[in-house]
Amino acid sequence: xxxxxxxxxxxxxxxxxxxxxxxDPISGHATLYWYRQILGQGPELLVQFQDESVVDDxxxxxxxxxxxxxxxxxxTLKIQPAELGDSAMYxxxxxEGREPYNEQFFGPGTRLTVL
Amino acid sequence: AQTxxxxxxxxxxxxxxxxxxxxxYDTSESDYYLFWYKxxxxxxxxxxxxxxxxxxxxxTENRFSVNFQKAAKSFSLKISDSQLGDAAMYFCAxxxxxxxxxxxxxxxxxxxxxx
Numbered sequence: 001x002x003x004x005x006x007x008x009x010x011x012x013x014x015x016x017x018x019x020x021x022x023x024d025p026i027s028g029h030a031t032l033y034w035y036r037q038i039l040g041q042g043p044e045l046l047v048q049f050q051d052e053s054v055v056d057d058x059x060x061x062x063x064x065x066x067x068x069x070x071x072x073x074x075x076t077l078k079i080q081p082a083e084l085g086d087s088a089m090y091x092x093x094x095x096e097g098r099e100p101y102n103e104q105f106f107g108p109g110t111r112l113t114v115l
Numbered sequence: 116a117q118t119x120x121x122x123x124x125x126x127x128x129x130x131x132x133x134x135x136x137x138x139x140y141d142t143s144e145s146d147y148y149l150f151w152y153k154x155x156x157x158x159x160x161x162x163x164x165x166x167x168x169x170x171x172x173x174x175t176e177n178r179f180s181v182n183f184q185k186a187a188k189s190f191s192l193k194i195s196d197s198q199l200g201d202a203a204m205y206f207c208a209x210x211x212x213x214x215x216x217x218x219x220x221x222x223x224x225x226x227x228x229x230x
Contacts (some may be wrong), residue, residue: 004159033217042119042220043160055213056217091160093218102210104218108162 002026006092006109012113018080020029021110025074025094031055033104034067037089046090049075050097082114117142119209121221128197129229135182136192136224138207146212147182152190154204154223163205166190168212196225202228 005024035043048056051072069075093104119140128134152165165206166174207221
């Protein structure tokens, strides 16, 4: 069964360092999402891609976060510099974009700890 | 903006018993989906059940069923014959119907199953 892949699964870094997360969606899924899940809370959307284009990045802290999906397939989320408050689980999800449900499939996440 | 509220941070139930998780939401839209997602420890989030707002009939999936009250903006999840494998975080989520829209999640309810 096809799954969304993410790496690394865990990342520990010091504040002010740069970190990057990678996501490979299910093959053929045009829409890709990055969500951030702070411990004890529900996920919140950071950025949404349709193919290689950003559809929604209204909640992305653009002074330190960047995201790209250059060929419309896999995606990278970067934080530079990392801050203590960035400690969270970063979830990637993808959807085929086919109605009626546009079901989103989630990866296992990257758990980031900033020291 | 749409909001989703889960007022039960934690719930517990005896194995084989029935438990109900609560969720309320706020939206000015008339056409949307509601979901319950399950997030087991250290594993990816998976879809448990979905409800289309235009359908009056409550969705059911094996031991899982919902009570959808559109006027009250309430969407509860009932788990019958609880099993140890049901232990997880459960998130209620909302999504506008049209297009590959983002999910808006509640804060989650941690469900413990007591043997």
